Amino acid sequence: MRAIVGLAAVTALLGAAAGCGADGGGESIIGKDGLVIGVKPDQPGLGIRESNGTYVGFDVDVARYIARELGVTDPKFVSAPSSKREDMIRDGEVDMVVATYSITPQRKTKVAFGGPYYVAHQDTLVRANETAIDNVRDLRGRRLCEVTGSNSWRRVKEERKIAVDLVQSPSYSDCMTKLKSGAVDAVSTDDLILAGFASSAGRSVRIINAPISDERYGVGIKQSDIDGCEAINKAITKMYQDGTAAKLLEKWFGKTSLTLTDSVPQFEGCGEGRDSE
DSSP states (O other), X not given: OOOOOOHHHHHHHHHHHHTSOSOOOSOOSTTXXXXXXXXXXXXXXXXXXXXXXXXXXXXXHHHHHHHHHTXXXXXXXXXXXXXXHHHHHHTTSOSEEOSSOBOOTTGGGTSEEEEEEEEEEEEEEEETXXXXXXXXXXXXXXXXXXXXXXXXXXXXXXXXXXXXXXXXXXXXXXXHHHHHHTXXXXXXXXXXHHHHXXXXXXXXXXXXXXXXXXXXXXXXEOTTOHHHHHHHHHHHHHHHHTTHHHHHHHHHHTTSSOOOOOOOOOOOOTTTTOXXX
């Protein structure tokens, strides 16, 4: 597994971080004594809430690194379901969300994003004995899990016009239960999410390894906090420069068959996509 960022990529990261606006207005995450961070509670390898209430995973470790760079050594973690992430940020329930939160134009009208801190790729998970599905086109007429608040199903049904039958589900962990029981035929979402579930499910499922999109994982914060966005970008840049990103990718996904992205693209513009509120 390779997770080494080249000099050109690091230079691009530094330039983009410096380019974020400096006047965000409103309350910022900068200078806070504590931070409340929303993460996923049910995604193996990314964010899991253990029986003792502790959260662990790649996203959790990334969030903890960013918090430390902001001067907070002991952030509080809470569960952030896909359907509630924007509301949790805008209502002040959390200071930031690090929860496989793909940056999209629609979401950028509601919240701001630092990063991305990783670029995943949408793929598809099926039962291991399902030999007729090797490409997203093979999902035609099949039952696809639709998670509330996620955009992944749209890239199959709406963008690629694949005539799938959608089966609603509150979470990807519930999708996995449905896949194993035969209630759905496929789960399509980010490959890091699928890799985590595949590792915990053993040989009963398989990733078809036919990616259909890039998913830029961002750190969601209040839309007015441009200073906070800039600080997050600087922290992510340092995370790649000092080798921490490579270590975390190896820690959580090095034993999977997934080909991990070894560089990060340029950051999103901190002031882009703001609504009129």
